[in-house]
Amino acid sequence: MPRSERLGRGAGCPNWARPDLWEPRVSNHPWRPGEELLAQETNDSQNQPTEEKFRYSLLNAFSFLKIAEHFFNGFDFEPHKVDGFTQEIISLKPDISRGKFNFYLRENISKAKRYQTHFEETNPSDRLNPYTMIRHCLYAGDKEIFSNILTNDAKDSFEAWLKNNG
Structure with missing residues (x-):
């Protein structure tokens, strides 16, 4: 018996329980939902030109x-x-x-x-x-x-x- 049916019947809730979102078989990639977007944003931010940490400042x-x-x-x-x-x-x-x-x-x-x-x-x-x-x-x-x-x-x-x- 699939896990979602077992949870649905035993819980007494009229809504069927959804499958575990974190199970690897839900998706073809190993990331959890939202991690793909996070990984893309991270890659995008790393490709941005970075500001210099130190400015050249003449002696005064x-x-x-x-x-x-x-x-x-x-x-x-x-x-x-x-x-x-x-x-x-x-x-x-x-x-x-x-x-x-x-x-x-x-x-x-x-x-x-x-x-x-x-x-x-x-x-x-x-x-x-x-x-x-x-x-x-x-x-x-x-x-x-x-x-x-x-x-x-x-x-x-x-x-x-x-x-x-x-």
């Missing part, structure tokens, strides 16, 4: 400040100095993005801090401020593009230290 004074404050928490970056220094960086690398600037700092900050320790131990009356540290990070990140961001003396001293500690 605001993004410089946000990144610099992250690496030098507590230092008071004066607006006019931020503007001037950001312009100096952009003049050397006009297409620098905030992501690339962040990359240069992130990749070289530990090296620059080690150099700072060495420098301040050998020159007790001198200190390297955050702007100078950023200069060293940029120079270490790309010596060709940022060759003029350090003075010749600072560059020679840093290179000598890098040769032994880099």
